[in-house]
Amino acid sequence: MSRWGLTVPMTGLPLAGHREIVESLPGLGYTDAWSAETNGTDAFTPLALASQWAPELRLGPAIVPVYTRGPALLAQQAATLADLAPGRFVMGIGTSSDTIVQRWNGIPFDEPYRRVRDTLRFLRRALAGEKVKEDYDTFSVKGFKLETPPASPPPIVLAALRPGMLRLAAREADGAITNWLAPKDVRTVRGELGDDKELIARLFVCPTDDAEEARAIGRWMIAAYMTVPVYRAFHEWLGRGEALRPMNEAWAAGDRRKALEAIPDEVVDDLVVHGSPEACRARVREYVDSGLTTPVLAVVPGGNLSPAEAVRALAPNAD
Template structure:
């Protein structure tokens, strides 16, 4: 059986209200819980709670930005989670975006490839318990050693959207994380990283039979993401540049309404999993059949289901 993950925390549910849902996940057939870090909760706190609520889950952040914490603090937080969930924690790192790093945190978004590479190499040493004194291209560390290095260093996986970062993940990491792709796009990614590397992807799932409702929600999400330069370049590489060109032109001109209107239904249907829960589960399996190792569902509110109902309906054990 493939892995089958869930994104926590879920939209519309306070973090302290997740205990019952998380405690059910393993029993429902979920293998993983993955957090995120944008403008809501931090990446680590939900995982710390989940480590105690369901001791059967593998846990990971997808992802922690490499800019917004110093390297030593990243290592400390990774070690803390690895010790809370021995053998069950995976450290997911990536560049994040200029908006999050520079506009929101006031940190220059410079040399993203090198910063991710350097952070990966530092974490490898630090999490193994080594004392690190190293001049990297993008930062320097002098005499740092973890007091609580985990007995089993966690795997490190990289967020990667395009060939350069994907190749780095294949060479030096234990897996790659991507998102906003269709099942057919998995083969394109696999063409760069090979067949053996773990490939993790967050899939946005809207369990509703109302296709227009799902597409309306999906258009807002696509416009918010695909106008960001890294995602725009990703989809140009995947072959959607022309289909998304009218949206990008309208967005650049400040016409948000038109930008939403000109996103083709086919693009929304490609990138948002929607339909009945049965149809959604079948679509997720298409990703797995195309080579995705670990689908991580992110439930998009729709169809009148509560978060708990959606988790149960979308579980692999449900059908």
């Protein structure tokens, strides 16, 4: 297998406590570390630390919202990480969600497709060292130029959950990032992205033989995500709209308990990798066999394993 990533920071472990785990990753067969940005750490700080703790790893944010920082600041932060990890940094951008952008940050979630497209085009030019003076559809830049552009501009990948964004990634980006999908869904995504671009996916992995424990955790996670409009639309496109309709109706009515109970076991089993560490690794390989380039494991606490134990147990070299 060419790539095997880990999401950092891990749940339940302070960022400052990650050094030993991150340093161990290359020796265990991990090739990548990918951050996220929701309501915990920002996307860039964990990667800056990882760039020094494990210089062999490829690093990337999955993803940075295009709304919550100005275009120039995004270029500055991408250039900084590209300097810390030369040739090993990938810039992941996307819309994020209306919850994060509008409800939490007070920024209108307007024209998401165009905003991502415009940001991608701006970053291409800025990271190549150009002076950018351009009126894009969703913002204008008046003469920005990076003081020290990267010697090698980093690849840019797009968060893409539906055909329009996947086709944009295929045309103008270096790949796509997705999450919350089953192995069979990879083929649907590939149908829009094509076979030539890198496809990265965050996979939620709960290493426990207790299926009921894993499903209980998975139901809470699914309810939190799939009731957000962008993810609801994604799973309608993937064909889970009817299976998730009772959950969405109960959630909209304010009945959280009924919403959780309405999520079928088979949906949880589709979207959350769980079982023994051996079974989890085999399941991850099903994604790769279906066309996923880069699996990025997001370890969900389960099975009484510490974060370090889970990382070792789920490593590709554990076989």
